[in-house]
Amino acid sequence: xxxxxTSPGTRDILTPDAARWRKFQDVFxxxxxxxxxxxxxxxxxxxxxxxxxxxxxxxxxTKEMYDFEDKxxxxxxxxxxxxxxxxxxFVQHRPxxxxxxxxxxxxxxxxxxxxxxxxxxxxxxxxxxxxxxxxLDAEVIALAAQFYARLGLKEVQLSVNSLGDAGDxxxxxxxLRAYFESHLGELSEDSQVTLTKNxxxxxxxxxxxxxAIIANAPRIRDYLSPTAAEHFAAVLAALDAMNIQYVIDDRxxxxxxxxxxxxxxxxxxxxxxAHTAIxxxxxxxxxxxxxxxxxxxxxxxxxxxxxxxxACDAENVFPAPNTDVFAFVVxxxxxxxxALVCNQLRMAxxxxxxAFDNRSMKxxxxxxxxxxxxxxxxIGSNELEAGQAVIRPMNSGEQYSVNRADLLAAIQNExxxxxxxx
RNA sequence: GUGGGCGUAGCUCAGUUGGUUAGAGCGCCAGGUUGUGGUCCUGGAGGCCGGGGGUUCGAGACCCCUCGUCCACCCCA
Numbered sequence: 309x310x311x312x313x314t315s316p317g318t319r320d321i322l323t324p325d326a327a328r329w330r331k332f333q334d335v336f337x338x339x340x341x342x343x344x345x346x347x348x349x350x351x352x353x354x355x356x357x358x359x360x361x362x363x364x365x366x367x368x369x370t371k372e373m374y375d376f377e378d379k380x381x382x383x384x385x386x387x388x389x390x391x392x393x394x395x396x397x398f399v400q401h402r403p404x405x406x407x408x409x410x411x412x413x414x415x416x417x418x419x420x421x422x423x424x425x426x427x428x429x430x431x432x433x434x435x436x437x438x439x440x441x442x443x444l445d446a447e448v449i450a451l452a453a454q455f456y457a458r459l460g461l462k463e464v465q466l467s468v469n470s471l472g473d474a475g476d477x478x479x480x481x482x483x484l485r486a487y488f489e490s491h492l493g494e495l496s497e498d499s500q501v502t503l504t505k506n507x508x509x510x511x512x513x514x515x516x517x518x519x520a521i522i523a524n525a526p527r528i529r530d531y532l533s534p535t536a537a538e539h540f541a542a543v544l545a546a547l548d549a550m551n552i553q554y555v556i557d558d559r560x561x562x563x564x565x566x567x568x569x570x571x572x573x574x575x576x577x578x579x580x581x582a583h584t585a586i587x588x589x590x591x592x593x594x595x596x597x598x599x600x601x602x603x604x605x606x607x608x609x610x611x612x613x614x615x616x617x618x619a620c621d622a623e624n625v626f627p628a629p630n631t632d633v634f635a636f637v638v639x640x641x642x643x644x645x646x647a648l649v650c651n652q653l654r655m656a657x658x659x660x661x662x663a664f665d666n667r668s669m670k671x672x673x674x675x676x677x678x679x680x681x682x683x684x685x686x687i688g689s690n691e692l693e694a695g696q697a698v699i700r701p702m703n704s705g706e707q708y709s710v711n712r713a714d715l716l717a718a719i720q721n722e723x724x725x726x727x728x729x730x
Numbered sequence: 731g732u733g734g735g736c737g738u739a740g741c742u743c744a745g746u747u748g749g750u751u752a753g754a755g756c757g758c759c760a761g762g763u764u765g766u767g768g769u770c771c772u773g774g775a776g777g778c779c780g781g782g783g784g785u786u787c788g789a790g791a792c793c794c795c796u797c798g799u800c801c802a803c804c805c806c807a
Contacts, residue, residue: 316798367805370733382792389807415807420731431807498804512805562806585807612807640765669765677767688765702767 319429363565373567399601405438435608446546460625576619636676
Protein backbone atom coordinates (compact mmCIF):
# COMPACT_ATOMS: atom_id res chain seq x y z
CA UNK A 309 0.00 0.00 0.00
CA UNK A 310 1.41 3.32 -1.00
CA UNK A 311 1.34 6.23 1.37
CA UNK A 312 1.81 9.96 1.09
CA UNK A 313 4.04 12.49 2.70
CA THR A 314 4.45 16.23 2.37
CA SER A 315 5.77 17.65 -0.89
CA PRO A 316 9.40 18.80 -1.03
CA GLY A 317 9.98 22.01 0.83
CA THR A 318 6.76 21.75 2.81
CA ARG A 319 6.10 20.19 6.17
CA ASP A 320 3.54 19.71 8.88
CA ILE A 321 4.01 21.93 11.88
CA LEU A 322 2.83 19.95 14.87
CA THR A 323 2.26 21.05 18.42
CA PRO A 324 4.21 22.13 20.41
CA ASP A 325 5.97 23.82 17.46
CA ALA A 326 2.65 24.94 15.99
CA ALA A 327 1.65 26.50 19.31
CA ARG A 328 4.93 28.35 19.26
CA TRP A 329 4.20 29.62 15.76
CA ARG A 330 0.90 31.02 16.86
CA LYS A 331 2.48 32.64 19.88
CA PHE A 332 5.08 34.17 17.59
CA GLN A 333 2.37 35.73 15.44
CA ASP A 334 0.51 36.87 18.55
CA VAL A 335 3.58 38.69 19.84
CA PHE A 336 4.14 40.35 16.49
CA UNK A 337 0.49 41.36 16.31
CA UNK A 338 0.62 43.02 19.70
CA UNK A 339 3.81 44.94 18.88
CA UNK A 340 2.50 46.40 15.63
CA UNK A 341 -1.14 46.86 16.57
CA UNK A 342 -0.02 48.92 19.54
CA UNK A 343 1.72 51.09 16.94
CA UNK A 344 -1.43 51.62 14.91
CA UNK A 345 -1.06 48.95 12.25
CA UNK A 346 -4.11 47.01 11.08
CA UNK A 347 -4.20 43.42 9.89
CA UNK A 348 -4.54 42.71 6.19
CA UNK A 349 -5.22 39.23 4.82
CA UNK A 350 -4.54 39.22 1.08
CA UNK A 351 -5.29 36.13 -1.00
CA UNK A 352 -2.67 33.44 -1.25
CA UNK A 353 -2.75 33.48 -5.04
CA UNK A 354 -3.08 36.41 -7.39
CA UNK A 355 -2.83 37.35 -11.01
CA UNK A 356 0.71 36.56 -12.08
CA UNK A 357 1.19 40.14 -13.28
CA UNK A 358 1.07 41.43 -9.71
CA UNK A 359 4.28 39.60 -8.92
CA UNK A 360 6.05 40.24 -12.19
CA UNK A 361 6.42 43.83 -10.95
CA UNK A 362 8.95 42.58 -8.41
CA UNK A 363 11.55 42.84 -11.15
CA UNK A 364 12.33 41.00 -14.31
CA UNK A 365 15.90 40.36 -13.24
CA UNK A 366 15.05 38.83 -9.89
CA UNK A 367 15.23 35.12 -9.25
CA UNK A 368 11.93 35.34 -7.42
CA UNK A 369 10.28 36.18 -10.71
CA THR A 370 12.40 34.34 -13.26
CA LYS A 371 12.75 30.93 -11.67
CA GLU A 372 10.99 30.66 -8.34
CA MET A 373 7.39 31.52 -9.14
CA TYR A 374 4.72 28.96 -8.37
CA ASP A 375 2.51 29.95 -11.28
CA PHE A 376 -0.15 28.01 -13.11
CA GLU A 377 -3.25 28.40 -15.23
CA ASP A 378 -6.54 27.92 -13.43
CA LYS A 379 -9.64 26.27 -14.87
CA UNK A 380 -10.82 29.63 -16.17
CA UNK A 381 -7.66 30.13 -18.17
CA UNK A 382 -6.30 32.82 -15.83
CA UNK A 383 -2.58 32.99 -15.25
CA UNK A 384 -2.17 33.02 -11.48
CA UNK A 385 0.67 32.51 -9.01
CA UNK A 386 1.02 31.60 -5.37
CA UNK A 387 2.41 34.71 -3.75
CA UNK A 388 6.20 34.70 -3.29
CA UNK A 389 5.89 37.57 -0.81
CA UNK A 390 3.18 39.93 0.33
CA UNK A 391 4.43 43.41 -0.42
CA UNK A 392 3.17 43.32 -4.00
CA UNK A 393 -0.22 42.07 -2.82
CA UNK A 394 -0.47 44.89 -0.33
CA UNK A 395 0.30 47.44 -3.02
CA UNK A 396 -2.23 45.85 -5.33
CA UNK A 397 -4.80 46.03 -2.53
CA PHE A 398 -3.95 49.69 -2.06
CA VAL A 399 -4.59 50.42 -5.72
CA GLN A 400 -7.79 48.39 -5.66
CA HIS A 401 -9.33 49.92 -2.52
CA ARG A 402 -7.65 53.34 -2.36
CA PRO A 403 -7.63 53.63 1.44
CA UNK A 404 -6.74 56.95 2.97
CA UNK A 405 -3.08 57.41 3.74
CA UNK A 406 -1.05 56.77 5.71
CA UNK A 407 -2.10 53.18 5.30
CA UNK A 408 -0.37 51.06 7.93
CA UNK A 409 -0.95 47.34 7.65
CA UNK A 410 0.59 44.13 8.96
CA UNK A 411 0.28 40.55 7.84
CA UNK A 412 1.24 37.01 8.67
CA UNK A 413 1.07 33.95 6.53
CA UNK A 414 2.69 31.60 4.05
CA UNK A 415 4.53 32.50 0.86
CA UNK A 416 5.74 30.19 -1.89
CA UNK A 417 8.91 30.03 -3.89
CA UNK A 418 10.03 27.12 -6.01
CA UNK A 419 13.53 26.71 -4.65
CA UNK A 420 15.66 23.81 -3.57
CA UNK A 421 14.97 23.38 0.13
CA UNK A 422 17.72 23.57 2.71
CA UNK A 423 18.34 24.83 6.20
CA UNK A 424 15.98 27.72 6.88
CA UNK A 425 14.58 27.69 3.36
CA UNK A 426 11.33 26.08 2.34
CA UNK A 427 9.05 26.23 -0.65
CA UNK A 428 6.24 27.20 1.64
CA UNK A 429 7.57 29.56 4.25
CA UNK A 430 5.88 31.88 6.68
CA UNK A 431 6.55 35.53 7.20
CA UNK A 432 5.19 38.27 9.38
CA UNK A 433 5.58 41.79 8.14
CA UNK A 434 4.21 45.26 7.80
CA UNK A 435 3.85 47.91 5.11
CA UNK A 436 3.12 51.63 5.16
CA UNK A 437 1.89 53.41 2.06
CA UNK A 438 1.69 57.12 1.45
CA UNK A 439 4.41 58.45 3.74
CA UNK A 440 7.77 59.84 2.64
CA UNK A 441 8.91 60.96 6.08
CA UNK A 442 12.31 59.51 7.04
CA UNK A 443 11.12 59.15 10.60
CA LEU A 444 8.71 56.53 9.36
CA ASP A 445 11.71 54.56 8.13
CA ALA A 446 13.09 54.81 11.63
CA GLU A 447 9.74 53.76 13.15
CA VAL A 448 9.52 50.72 10.92
CA ILE A 449 13.04 49.61 11.77
CA ALA A 450 12.43 50.28 15.45
CA LEU A 451 9.31 48.10 15.44
CA ALA A 452 11.24 45.18 14.01
CA ALA A 453 13.96 45.69 16.61
CA GLN A 454 11.33 45.91 19.32
CA PHE A 455 9.77 42.67 18.17
CA TYR A 456 13.09 40.84 18.30
CA ALA A 457 13.62 42.19 21.78
CA ARG A 458 10.15 41.00 22.79
CA LEU A 459 11.09 37.49 21.65
CA GLY A 460 14.19 37.69 23.78
CA LEU A 461 16.68 37.75 20.91
CA LYS A 462 19.90 39.62 21.59
CA GLU A 463 22.28 38.53 18.84
CA VAL A 464 20.59 40.36 16.00
CA GLN A 465 22.61 42.73 13.87
CA LEU A 466 20.95 45.46 11.86
CA SER A 467 22.45 46.54 8.55
CA VAL A 468 21.19 49.64 6.73
CA ASN A 469 21.91 51.21 3.39
CA SER A 470 20.41 53.65 0.97
CA LEU A 471 19.97 52.88 -2.71
CA GLY A 472 18.97 56.46 -3.47
CA ASP A 473 16.14 57.52 -5.71
CA ALA A 474 15.38 55.94 -9.04
CA GLY A 475 17.75 58.31 -10.83
CA ASP A 476 20.54 57.75 -8.31
CA UNK A 477 20.13 54.06 -8.57
CA UNK A 478 20.37 54.19 -12.35
CA UNK A 479 23.46 56.41 -12.34
CA UNK A 480 25.15 54.21 -9.78
CA UNK A 481 24.23 51.05 -11.66
CA UNK A 482 25.90 52.45 -14.78
CA UNK A 483 29.05 53.35 -12.88
CA LEU A 484 29.09 49.97 -11.22
CA ARG A 485 28.64 48.12 -14.48
CA ALA A 486 31.55 50.03 -16.01
CA TYR A 487 33.70 49.25 -12.99
CA PHE A 488 32.96 45.53 -13.01
CA GLU A 489 33.34 45.31 -16.76
CA SER A 490 36.83 46.75 -16.42
CA HIS A 491 37.59 43.86 -14.05
CA LEU A 492 35.58 41.28 -15.92
CA GLY A 493 38.28 38.64 -16.05
CA GLU A 494 38.73 38.73 -12.29
CA LEU A 495 35.07 38.12 -11.54
CA SER A 496 33.65 34.66 -11.01
CA GLU A 497 31.65 33.21 -13.89
CA ASP A 498 28.42 33.45 -11.94
CA SER A 499 29.03 37.09 -11.19
CA GLN A 500 29.77 37.80 -14.86
CA VAL A 501 26.31 36.47 -15.66
CA THR A 502 24.76 38.44 -12.83
CA LEU A 503 26.46 41.56 -14.11
CA THR A 504 24.56 41.46 -17.36
CA LYS A 505 21.25 41.22 -15.53
CA ASN A 506 21.69 43.38 -12.48
CA UNK A 507 25.09 44.88 -11.58
CA UNK A 508 23.86 45.80 -8.09
CA UNK A 509 23.49 42.17 -7.17
CA UNK A 510 27.12 41.46 -7.92
CA UNK A 511 27.78 43.38 -4.71
CA UNK A 512 25.88 40.63 -2.91
CA UNK A 513 28.14 37.83 -4.13
CA UNK A 514 29.60 35.68 -1.40
CA UNK A 515 32.11 34.01 -3.69
CA UNK A 516 35.63 34.38 -2.46
CA UNK A 517 37.21 35.37 -5.79
CA UNK A 518 34.86 38.35 -6.06
CA UNK A 519 35.57 39.82 -2.67
CA ALA A 520 38.60 41.95 -3.52
CA ILE A 521 36.91 43.53 -6.52
CA ILE A 522 33.75 44.19 -4.56
CA ALA A 523 35.70 45.78 -1.75
CA ASN A 524 37.09 48.40 -4.12
CA ALA A 525 33.86 48.95 -6.01
CA PRO A 526 32.24 52.38 -6.16
CA ARG A 527 29.93 53.12 -3.24
CA ILE A 528 26.31 54.03 -3.60
CA ARG A 529 26.66 56.60 -0.85
CA ASP A 530 28.82 58.68 -3.18
CA TYR A 531 26.04 58.76 -5.77
CA LEU A 532 23.07 59.75 -3.66
CA SER A 533 21.20 62.86 -4.66
CA PRO A 534 21.12 65.60 -1.98
CA THR A 535 17.52 64.79 -1.08
CA ALA A 536 18.19 61.06 -0.81
CA ALA A 537 21.32 61.69 1.23
CA GLU A 538 19.40 64.00 3.52
CA HIS A 539 16.67 61.40 3.92
CA PHE A 540 19.19 58.72 4.83
CA ALA A 541 20.95 61.00 7.30
CA ALA A 542 17.66 61.71 9.03
CA VAL A 543 16.92 57.99 9.32
CA LEU A 544 20.32 57.32 10.85
CA ALA A 545 20.00 60.24 13.24
CA ALA A 546 16.67 58.90 14.47
CA LEU A 547 18.11 55.41 14.94
CA ASP A 548 20.97 56.92 16.91
CA ALA A 549 18.55 58.88 19.07
CA MET A 550 16.50 55.73 19.72
CA ASN A 551 19.70 53.93 20.65
CA ILE A 552 19.27 51.32 17.95
CA GLN A 553 22.58 49.80 16.94
CA TYR A 554 23.28 49.41 13.25
CA VAL A 555 26.04 49.12 10.70
CA ILE A 556 25.98 50.82 7.32
CA ASP A 557 26.50 48.16 4.67
CA ASP A 558 27.27 49.56 1.22
CA ARG A 559 26.76 46.14 -0.25
CA UNK A 560 23.24 45.71 1.07
CA UNK A 561 21.22 45.85 -2.15
CA UNK A 562 18.62 43.14 -1.48
CA UNK A 563 17.06 40.87 -4.00
CA UNK A 564 14.02 42.68 -5.27
CA UNK A 565 14.26 45.40 -7.88
CA UNK A 566 11.70 47.71 -6.36
CA UNK A 567 13.78 48.98 -3.46
CA UNK A 568 14.59 52.71 -3.29
CA UNK A 569 16.32 54.79 -0.64
CA UNK A 570 16.41 53.01 2.71
CA UNK A 571 17.05 49.28 2.79
CA UNK A 572 17.77 47.21 5.87
CA UNK A 573 18.34 43.68 6.95
CA UNK A 574 18.48 41.80 10.24
CA UNK A 575 21.03 39.03 10.62
CA UNK A 576 21.22 36.58 13.49
CA UNK A 577 24.80 36.24 14.59
CA UNK A 578 23.75 33.23 16.67
CA UNK A 579 23.07 31.15 13.56
CA UNK A 580 25.81 29.12 11.90
CA UNK A 581 23.79 28.16 8.82
CA ALA A 582 24.05 29.62 5.35
CA HIS A 583 20.93 31.67 5.82
CA THR A 584 21.39 34.03 8.69
CA ALA A 585 19.19 36.85 7.38
CA ILE A 586 16.07 36.63 9.52
CA UNK A 587 14.33 39.73 8.26
CA UNK A 588 14.65 42.57 5.82
CA UNK A 589 12.89 45.40 4.11
CA UNK A 590 13.09 48.85 2.73
CA UNK A 591 11.44 51.58 0.74
CA UNK A 592 9.74 50.89 -2.57
CA UNK A 593 8.47 54.28 -3.61
CA UNK A 594 7.68 53.30 -7.19
CA UNK A 595 5.87 50.03 -6.71
CA UNK A 596 2.31 51.29 -6.33
CA UNK A 597 2.68 53.22 -9.54
CA UNK A 598 3.99 50.11 -11.26
CA UNK A 599 0.78 48.39 -10.27
CA UNK A 600 -1.36 51.07 -11.83
CA UNK A 601 -1.90 53.34 -8.85
CA UNK A 602 -0.89 56.91 -8.13
CA UNK A 603 2.70 57.74 -7.25
CA UNK A 604 2.81 56.62 -3.65
CA UNK A 605 5.65 56.20 -1.20
CA UNK A 606 5.96 52.81 0.44
CA UNK A 607 8.07 51.04 3.01
CA UNK A 608 7.89 47.77 4.87
CA UNK A 609 9.64 44.66 6.05
CA UNK A 610 9.14 40.94 6.25
CA UNK A 611 10.53 38.66 8.91
CA UNK A 612 11.01 34.97 8.27
CA UNK A 613 9.20 32.95 10.86
CA UNK A 614 11.21 29.75 10.45
CA UNK A 615 14.57 31.44 10.53
CA UNK A 616 13.68 33.69 13.40
CA UNK A 617 12.61 30.66 15.41
CA UNK A 618 15.91 28.99 14.49
CA ALA A 619 17.61 32.05 15.92
CA CYS A 620 15.46 31.73 19.04
CA ASP A 621 16.58 28.12 19.37
CA ALA A 622 20.21 29.17 18.96
CA GLU A 623 19.81 31.75 21.70
CA ASN A 624 17.62 29.44 23.75
CA VAL A 625 14.79 31.95 24.06
CA PHE A 626 11.08 32.04 23.26
CA PRO A 627 10.08 28.49 24.17
CA ALA A 628 6.84 26.87 23.13
CA PRO A 629 3.94 27.93 25.34
CA ASN A 630 2.64 25.69 28.09
CA THR A 631 -0.52 23.71 27.76
CA ASP A 632 -3.83 25.31 28.68
CA VAL A 633 -4.97 22.19 30.49
CA PHE A 634 -5.20 22.89 34.20
CA ALA A 635 -7.07 19.83 35.42
CA PHE A 636 -7.05 16.23 34.24
CA VAL A 637 -9.93 13.99 35.23
CA VAL A 638 -9.06 10.41 36.12
CA UNK A 639 -12.21 8.32 36.22
CA UNK A 640 -11.95 4.57 36.78
CA UNK A 641 -15.69 4.01 37.01
CA UNK A 642 -16.34 3.93 33.29
CA UNK A 643 -15.81 7.51 32.17
CA UNK A 644 -19.32 8.87 32.62
CA UNK A 645 -18.30 10.90 35.67
CA UNK A 646 -15.35 12.33 33.77
CA ALA A 647 -17.69 13.48 31.04
CA LEU A 648 -19.76 15.42 33.55
CA VAL A 649 -16.81 16.90 35.40
CA CYS A 650 -15.04 17.96 32.21
CA ASN A 651 -18.15 19.67 30.98
CA GLN A 652 -18.69 21.45 34.28
CA LEU A 653 -15.14 22.74 34.50
CA ARG A 654 -14.94 23.74 30.85
CA MET A 655 -18.18 25.70 31.20
CA ALA A 656 -16.40 27.55 34.00
CA UNK A 657 -13.48 28.10 31.61
CA UNK A 658 -11.04 25.90 33.44
CA UNK A 659 -8.88 23.97 31.00
CA UNK A 660 -9.71 20.32 31.49
CA UNK A 661 -8.79 17.09 29.77
CA UNK A 662 -9.41 13.41 30.46
CA ALA A 663 -8.66 9.90 29.27
CA PHE A 664 -11.04 7.64 27.38
CA ASP A 665 -11.68 3.94 26.88
CA ASN A 666 -11.73 3.19 30.59
CA ARG A 667 -8.01 2.73 30.93
CA SER A 668 -6.34 1.70 34.17
CA MET A 669 -5.73 4.25 36.89
CA LYS A 670 -2.01 3.97 36.33
CA UNK A 671 -2.45 4.69 32.64
CA UNK A 672 -4.77 7.61 33.33
CA UNK A 673 -2.39 9.10 35.88
CA UNK A 674 0.37 8.82 33.33
CA UNK A 675 -1.79 10.64 30.82
CA UNK A 676 -2.52 13.28 33.46
CA UNK A 677 1.20 13.74 33.98
CA UNK A 678 1.87 14.10 30.28
CA UNK A 679 -0.96 16.54 29.77
CA UNK A 680 0.88 19.14 31.79
CA UNK A 681 -2.14 19.60 34.04
CA UNK A 682 -1.56 21.16 37.44
CA UNK A 683 -4.06 18.94 39.23
CA UNK A 684 -5.59 15.52 38.76
CA UNK A 685 -9.18 14.95 39.77
CA UNK A 686 -9.62 11.31 40.70
CA ILE A 687 -12.96 9.58 40.75
CA GLY A 688 -12.91 5.88 41.60
CA SER A 689 -15.64 3.63 42.93
CA ASN A 690 -15.16 4.85 46.53
CA GLU A 691 -15.54 8.49 45.49
CA LEU A 692 -18.53 7.65 43.34
CA GLU A 693 -20.32 5.98 46.25
CA ALA A 694 -19.46 8.79 48.65
CA GLY A 695 -20.36 11.51 46.18
CA GLN A 696 -16.82 12.86 46.32
CA ALA A 697 -13.72 13.45 44.22
CA VAL A 698 -10.03 13.43 45.07
CA ILE A 699 -7.95 16.45 44.10
CA ARG A 700 -4.29 15.73 43.64
CA PRO A 701 -1.91 18.58 42.81
CA MET A 702 0.58 16.96 40.45
CA ASN A 703 3.69 18.54 41.90
CA SER A 704 3.15 17.26 45.44
CA GLY A 705 2.41 13.96 47.12
CA GLU A 706 -0.55 15.44 48.99
CA GLN A 707 -4.13 14.91 47.93
CA TYR A 708 -7.54 15.53 49.46
CA SER A 709 -11.22 14.71 49.03
CA VAL A 710 -14.05 17.12 48.38
CA ASN A 711 -17.77 16.64 47.92
CA ARG A 712 -18.81 16.68 44.29
CA ALA A 713 -20.95 19.74 44.98
CA ASP A 714 -17.83 21.58 46.13
CA LEU A 715 -15.55 20.37 43.32
CA LEU A 716 -15.78 23.44 41.10
CA ALA A 717 -15.05 25.82 43.97
CA ALA A 718 -12.13 23.66 45.12
CA ILE A 719 -10.60 23.63 41.62
CA GLN A 720 -11.11 27.38 41.29
CA ASN A 721 -9.23 27.72 44.55
CA GLU A 722 -6.39 25.63 43.07
CA UNK A 723 -6.39 27.87 40.02
CA UNK A 724 -5.96 31.00 42.10
CA UNK A 725 -3.22 29.34 44.17
CA UNK A 726 -1.43 28.44 40.95
CA UNK A 727 -1.83 31.92 39.48
CA UNK A 728 -0.48 33.68 42.53
CA UNK A 729 2.48 31.31 42.57
CA UNK A 730 3.38 32.25 39.02
C1' G B 731 19.18 24.76 -11.49
C1' U B 732 24.52 22.74 -9.81
C1' G B 733 27.54 19.76 -6.32
C1' G B 734 28.14 16.51 -2.05
C1' G B 735 26.33 13.47 2.36
C1' C B 736 22.47 10.35 4.09
C1' G B 737 17.75 7.00 3.68
C1' U B 738 17.38 0.41 8.84
C1' A B 739 11.22 0.42 14.44
C1' G B 740 7.19 6.42 16.11
C1' C B 741 12.33 9.21 17.15
C1' U B 742 17.97 9.04 17.33
C1' C B 743 21.07 5.58 15.38
C1' A B 744 24.32 0.46 15.44
C1' G B 745 24.66 -3.44 11.88
C1' U B 746 32.29 -6.04 11.37
C1' U B 747 35.64 -8.33 4.45
C1' G B 748 28.10 -9.74 1.40
C1' G B 749 26.50 -15.40 5.22
C1' U B 750 21.09 -18.36 9.37
C1' U B 751 15.18 -16.07 12.74
C1' A B 752 17.69 -7.55 11.69
C1' G B 753 19.62 -4.82 16.95
C1' A B 754 20.18 -0.77 20.91
C1' G B 755 18.57 3.62 23.47
C1' C B 756 14.42 6.73 23.90
C1' G B 757 9.15 6.68 23.21
C1' C B 758 4.59 3.63 23.33
C1' C B 759 1.60 -0.51 25.71
C1' A B 760 1.15 -3.99 29.81
C1' G B 761 2.67 -6.06 34.43
C1' G B 762 5.46 -5.63 39.18
C1' U B 763 1.96 -2.15 42.71
C1' U B 764 -6.10 -5.77 42.05
C1' G B 765 -6.84 2.87 43.82
C1' U B 766 -2.23 6.81 41.93
C1' G B 767 1.92 9.95 37.41
C1' G B 768 7.05 11.77 37.47
C1' U B 769 12.28 7.02 39.78
C1' C B 770 13.17 1.72 39.25
C1' C B 771 12.53 -3.60 37.42
C1' U B 772 10.31 -7.18 33.88
C1' G B 773 7.84 -8.22 29.50
C1' G B 774 5.35 -6.89 24.85
C1' A B 775 3.92 -4.60 20.36
C1' G B 776 6.11 -2.18 16.41
C1' G B 777 10.63 -3.11 10.33
C1' C B 778 8.59 -5.64 2.28
C1' C B 779 16.33 -2.16 5.89
C1' G B 780 12.71 4.52 0.89
C1' G B 781 11.13 2.29 -4.17
C1' G B 782 12.57 -0.39 -8.77
C1' G B 783 16.14 -3.14 -11.43
C1' G B 784 20.94 -5.73 -11.47
C1' U B 785 25.42 -8.75 -9.65
C1' U B 786 25.61 -13.30 -6.49
C1' C B 787 24.41 -19.88 -4.23
C1' G B 788 23.14 -15.74 -0.87
C1' A B 789 22.19 -8.33 -0.57
C1' G B 790 20.27 -4.04 4.87
C1' A B 791 25.46 -4.01 2.96
C1' C B 792 27.99 -4.08 -3.82
C1' C B 793 26.33 -1.60 -8.91
C1' C B 794 22.58 1.32 -11.80
C1' C B 795 18.12 4.14 -11.87
C1' U B 796 14.49 6.70 -9.11
C1' C B 797 12.21 9.20 -5.05
C1' G B 798 12.97 11.57 -0.46
C1' U B 799 15.97 14.18 2.96
C1' C B 800 20.13 17.04 4.77
C1' C B 801 24.25 20.34 3.64
C1' A B 802 26.62 23.79 0.41
C1' C B 803 26.42 26.99 -4.12
C1' C B 804 22.96 30.33 -6.64
C1' C B 805 19.34 33.33 -4.30
C1' C B 806 16.46 34.72 -0.47
C1' A B 807 13.01 35.19 4.83
